[in-house]
Amino acid sequence: MTNDEVALVARWLAQTDISVLELSGPECHWLVRNNGGTTTMTRTSTRPALAVASPHAGLFLTHHPLRNQAFVSPESPVTQGQIVGLLQVGLLLLPVVAPHDGVFVNYLSADQSLVGYATPLLEIRPH
């Protein structure tokens, strides 16, 4: 179902005594709550997470060398092109970017680990 279709269902739900409606599809799960005529819609992607592979060989960094905090944390949203890691080659830092919008799942390679071309670095679950 599309967002518009679920929104239509939510409007119908608002006119009933039904408090919760769950819809499951191949790519997402919808939870529609009806609180006395006011509805809320929550969409959770059920698409499988996709691994982001290393574009080069290098030292994989989950955080910038000047920072202590990782670029992204589990379950945080990411947008296409966002830096989610770095590959260090000597003193050069090359970006690892999110190839698509989604939710960051986890790092698959450890911080400061030496990785080769195409090594899976992290997982992002597409919207």
Next chain:
Amino acid sequence: MIEVLSSTALATVQDLGRFGALGWGVSHSGAMDRLALTAGNILLGNDENLAAIEIPIFPFRIRFHHSCDIVLTGADHLAWLDDVALWPWTIIHVQAGQALTIERGGPGRWQASRVYLCVAGGIDVPLALGSRSTQLRGQFGGHCGRTLQTGDRLPVGVPADAFRPAGMGIVPPALAMPLTVGDIPAIRVLRAAEYDAFTDQSCADFWAQNWKITSQSDRYGYRLAGPMIEPKYPLELRSHGIVPGVIQVPHGGQPIIQMRDAQPSGGYPKIGTVIDADLWRLGQAPIGSSVRFIEVTWAEAVTALQDVADWLEEVRRMVALGRTVQKGAVDDQ
């Protein structure tokens, strides 16, 4: 064109400095952290002496009136382009109309004070005595010879024809060339002409104690606080030439280190000189922090200078390599 939105004081336009004019009483000026400026220019494919904005106080906010590429080098402070968080020492693509905000502090691993906003094409203010650096004492150079103010509009030069991949960066020199005594940032110092005129205890304390950078410190000089440095006998000197890095000891016994805007002459006795290779470290030391001095020989100072030159050469080489790699990745898409 860049427009200054914040009312932050003390931000200035600086290149690597104004040389050859000391004889006219004109100080060097130039970036307090020359490595940060040079590396930023290398990342952007700029001439290495192009001018940037040196920002010592935050928050600092500007708006870009045209699309361009920038790099924030020097200190790692929290920064945003509109509402997108930025990473330091990294090439950033900016769209016309976007606002850059740099806030004080951050979760950084390097405590430093000055951010350099480097722009592809450089800040294109007119040359004055061969430099774009702001000469605050003489009120010339830079932008109108003064610190930046709200509403100032700064011209940007024509960028070089270089590939500038967003997200590519380098490891800052503070991490690549760390120097500490214990956990205190260290600065290497040569003995100066009047070193032997100070008491043995003062000389021992000079090397062995921590020196706090007081709030009476700026681009002209850093006033330090620590143990009393006392001469063996009253010292009276005629004024003579001094350069950035010279450590004078006035009658109060608390040293003053001459920095980039220092006047070119002075008459206080000199206990040491910060080596040129470490002036960038000192230029980044925050007010209120402490430093330690490490004594070096002339030969060690020359070696340190070569280490800095080698680091910059490696930056040039690796950035060129990075451009090739990233260009190949873009062409493959």
